Amino acid sequence: xxxxxxxxxxxxxxxxxxxxxxxxxxxxxxxxxxxxxxxxxxxxxxxxxxxxxxxxxxxxxxxxxxxxxxxxxxxxxxxxxxxxxxxxxxxxxxxxxxxxxxxxxxxxxxxxxxxxxxxxxxxxxxxxxxxxxxxxxxxxxxxxxxxxxxxxxxxxxxxxxxxxxxxxxxxxxxxxxxxxxxxxxxxxxxxxxxxxxxxxxxxxxxxxxxxxxxxxxxxxxxxxxxxxxxxxxxxxxxxxxxxxxxxxxxxxxxxxxxxxxxxxxxxxxxxxxxxxxxxxxxxxxx
Amino acid sequence: xxxxxxxxxxxxxxxxxxxxxxxxxxxxxxxxxxxxxxxxxxxxxxxxxxxxxxxxxxxxxxxxxxxxxxxxxxxxxxxxxxxxxxxxxxxxxxxxxxxxxxxxxxxxxxxxxxxxxxxxxxxxxxxxxxxxxxxxxxxxxxxxxxxxxxxxxxxxxxxxxxxxxxxxxxxxxxxxxxxxxxxxxxxxxxxxxxxxxxxxxxxxxxxxxxxxxxxxxxxxxxxxxxxxxxxxxxxxxxxxxxxxxxxxxxxxxxxxxxxxxxxxxxxxxxxxxxxxxxxxxxxxxxxxxxxxxxxxxxxxxxxxxxxxxxxxxxxxxxxxxxxxxxxxxxxxxxxxxxxxxxxxxxxxxxxxxxxxxxxxxxxxxxxxxxxxxxxxxxxxxxxxxxxxxxxxxxxxxxxxxxxxxxxxxxxxxxxxxxxxxxxxxxxxxxxxxxxxxxxxxxxxxxxxxxxxxxx
Numbered sequence: 001x002x003x004x005x006x007x008x009x010x011x012x013x014x015x016x017x018x019x020x021x022x023x024x025x026x027x028x029x030x031x032x033x034x035x036x037x038x039x040x041x042x043x044x045x046x047x048x049x050x051x052x053x054x055x056x057x058x059x060x061x062x063x064x065x066x067x068x069x070x071x072x073x074x075x076x077x078x079x080x081x082x083x084x085x086x087x088x089x090x091x092x093x094x095x096x097x098x099x100x101x102x103x104x105x106x107x108x109x110x111x112x113x114x115x116x117x118x119x120x121x122x123x124x125x126x127x128x129x130x131x132x133x134x135x136x137x138x139x140x141x142x143x144x145x146x147x148x149x150x151x152x153x154x155x156x157x158x159x160x161x162x163x164x165x166x167x168x169x170x171x172x173x174x175x176x177x178x179x180x181x182x183x184x185x186x187x188x189x190x191x192x193x194x195x196x197x198x199x200x201x202x203x204x205x206x207x208x209x210x211x212x213x214x215x216x217x218x219x220x221x222x223x224x225x226x227x228x229x230x231x232x233x234x235x236x237x238x239x240x241x242x243x244x245x246x247x248x249x250x251x252x253x254x255x256x257x258x259x260x261x262x263x264x265x266x267x268x269x270x271x272x273x274x275x276x277x278x279x280x281x282x283x284x285x286x
Numbered sequence: 287x288x289x290x291x292x293x294x295x296x297x298x299x300x301x302x303x304x305x306x307x308x309x310x311x312x313x314x315x316x317x318x319x320x321x322x323x324x325x326x327x328x329x330x331x332x333x334x335x336x337x338x339x340x341x342x343x344x345x346x347x348x349x350x351x352x353x354x355x356x357x358x359x360x361x362x363x364x365x366x367x368x369x370x371x372x373x374x375x376x377x378x379x380x381x382x383x384x385x386x387x388x389x390x391x392x393x394x395x396x397x398x399x400x401x402x403x404x405x406x407x408x409x410x411x412x413x414x415x416x417x418x419x420x421x422x423x424x425x426x427x428x429x430x431x432x433x434x435x436x437x438x439x440x441x442x443x444x445x446x447x448x449x450x451x452x453x454x455x456x457x458x459x460x461x462x463x464x465x466x467x468x469x470x471x472x473x474x475x476x477x478x479x480x481x482x483x484x485x486x487x488x489x490x491x492x493x494x495x496x497x498x499x500x501x502x503x504x505x506x507x508x509x510x511x512x513x514x515x516x517x518x519x520x521x522x523x524x525x526x527x528x529x530x531x532x533x534x535x536x537x538x539x540x541x542x543x544x545x546x547x548x549x550x551x552x553x554x555x556x557x558x559x560x561x562x563x564x565x566x567x568x569x570x571x572x573x574x575x576x577x578x579x580x581x582x583x584x585x586x587x588x589x590x591x592x593x594x595x596x597x598x599x600x601x602x603x604x605x606x607x608x609x610x611x612x613x614x615x616x617x618x619x620x621x622x623x624x625x626x627x628x629x630x631x632x633x634x635x636x637x638x639x640x641x642x643x644x645x646x647x648x649x650x651x652x653x654x655x656x657x658x659x660x661x662x663x664x665x666x667x668x669x670x671x672x673x674x675x676x677x678x679x680x681x682x683x684x685x686x687x688x689x690x691x692x693x694x695x696x697x698x699x700x701x702x703x704x705x706x707x708x709x710x711x712x713x714x715x716x717x718x719x720x721x722x723x724x725x726x727x728x729x730x731x732x733x734x735x736x737x738x739x740x741x
Contacts, residue, residue, distance in 0.1 A: 024496060027497070037452055041554055043555055086491075086496070223546065224450070224541060226451075226518070227518065229537050230534070230538055231538050233529060240529070259629075262628075263529065274554065274556065
């Protein structure tokens with residue numbers, strides 16, 4: 001069984017869990033994701049891997065409670081079990097196979113937004129451990145919604161915090177901070193953006209403007225996560241690609257973000273209805 | 287005078303189009319005995335030759351005729367590990383029943399319905415085995431893997447089946463709907479029989495990701511591997527509008543309903559049919575998707591580019607679908623899917639087709655009629671255009687040869703380009719039938735036994 005060994009709330013709606021899943025932990029690499037099914041009647045929910053420990057046999061997931069299924073995950077307590085945890089799925093980040101010389105020559109900058117900050121952590125950690133230079137720009141609406149700031153500070157060279165309301169760090173968007181750093185003369189070799197789809201869209205436009213290559217990690221809807229259903233299909237450079245097996249990371253210049261944003265909302269109506277029912281059930285229980 | 291075939295009872299089409307209960311109710315014992323008495327016991331039974339696993343059909347039918355049902359089950363068990371499933375989903379009209387002498391002038395013996403009766407009526411026959419002390423890994427718990435694993439376990443091997451999804455059965459679980467193959471009463475029961483042979487089924491393990499084929503040999507102590515991963519990759523048409531909201535593959539639609547039980551109120555899985563659903567394609571999967579959409583309340587049409595005569599689906603499925611009220615629009619091919627400003631499907635733009643010269647498959651190929659485009663209003667579109675093998679394993683296993691279509695290259699008995707690695711079913715042949723996959727699994731089990739005796 002997939003036992004929840006540790007649970008903590010990072011913000012009122014974002015939860016971090018350390019879960020026992022030895023086979024997944026042994027095989028996981030930065031950039032990959034896994035699928036959790038909270039219980040017998042639950043959906044299969046794709047989540048990025050926020051950390052993994054092959055010796056302890058654990059994986060770390062960070063979930064924001066937005067729908068019935070993510071709420072079901074976050075409602076679980078320590079010592080509870082998930083019905084299923086399967087993975088790692090998707091391709092590992094391109095840099096995992098870099099040579100020693102290549103790492104030494106790289107200066108990565110990560111743009112991290114919202115819960116997307118969590119999967120940036122294992123990537124930054126991996127790059128730093130392999131000798132690359134790593135900067136991270138974390139963005140959130142407000143100070144109380146920032147996550148992973150202390151953890152991230154330990155695995156990067158420079159950490160920049162941005163808030164939309166100016167309650168902490170740079171007052172503005174992560175893209176504005178990136179532009180500022182580049183204009184100050186920082187020579188990045190690669191941009192990686194992980195966060196809400198709209199943030200990745202503008203990160204890609206900004207990177208293009210600055211002439212920097214960019215990788216984005218797409219959190220599409222999925223059912224099986226092994227290439228079987230095609231729910232996660234996305235247009236990349238005019239071709240249909242399956243994010244579950246050919247991604248989740250793609251060249252940000254080539255992704256049709258408007259289509260991807262629309263496809264993410266495929267079940268918005270059904271999800272809203274389900275959420276109302278779920279809240280109503282909770283109400284009855286109390 | 288030839289006796290007419292005994293018809294098995296079916297749920298009324300008006301009732302069943304609103305539920306997911308099994309359509310065909312099967313024979314009662316006396317009906318089965320009566321139907322079995324129609325068999326002529328030909329000296330040279332063509333039916334056996336037409337069965338991909340060569341079941342002794344006259345043999346089991348003779349036992350049914352006399353009411354010796356347990357004996358009939360033993361006869362079938364010699365050649366098939368999943369009779370309750372094959373009796374339901376095999377294309378009998380092109381195999382055993384299609385070769386039955388009675389079918390020349392009248393109706394063939396209802397071999398499929400008799401097989402199903404025997405399987406439902408009797409418990410699995412167990413045979414004594416001696417443990418051989420060698421481990422075999424099976425990748426995929428669909429028909430090929432279950433047949434291969436079942437046979438190897440009977441021979442005394444320590445068999446583990448790895449399944450990527452959270453429930454076993456492969457296409458029997460995610461693809462074939464409840465009303466054609468009940469999951470608890472039939473699939474679970476057949477899986478239970480396989481497990482009772484000592485086969486272990488590990489779900490949630492994606493071979494190629496969680497563990498590689500090489501790790502199965504090097505770290506997990508397996509001496510041979512059988513790959514029965516099927517053909518699960520959906521095809522799309524490549525026409526404009528295919529990524530609109532409301533367009534999905536039949537695989538996605540069926541997986542949501544069958545594996546994820548979206549049709550049940552108490553499950554979280556969402557599924558979308560809207561008021562009007564169009565299914566593109568003419569195979570069994572198209573029929574399954576259309577009949578599922580209908581049961582979820584959508585007015586449903588099947589759009590197919592050839593005529594009814596070329597529909598690749600089993601006759602019984604086409605018949606059941608039209609009885610239930612599915613509209614068939616033949617000689618029609620989508621050219622574009624139209625949507626509103628929010629990106630939701632509103633209609634399918636189609637073109638009329640006519641049949642031209644026969645193609646390589648011998649079927650007359652459809653040719654578009656210029657200027658005949660028209661629109662069919664729709665809220666959802668389900669693409670049931672066939673599937674290809676998943677590249678997950680071939681792309682992560684060195685030295686495992688695949689052809690241009692992504693199918694694993696294997697000999698008749700399943701041997702691949704890697705010693706100790708065998709493969710069979712749709713992963714090798716491309717999308718085909720349950721029974722052909724079972725046949726391939728059984729031949730591979732024999733080949734694995736021969737191979738393991740040499741190392």
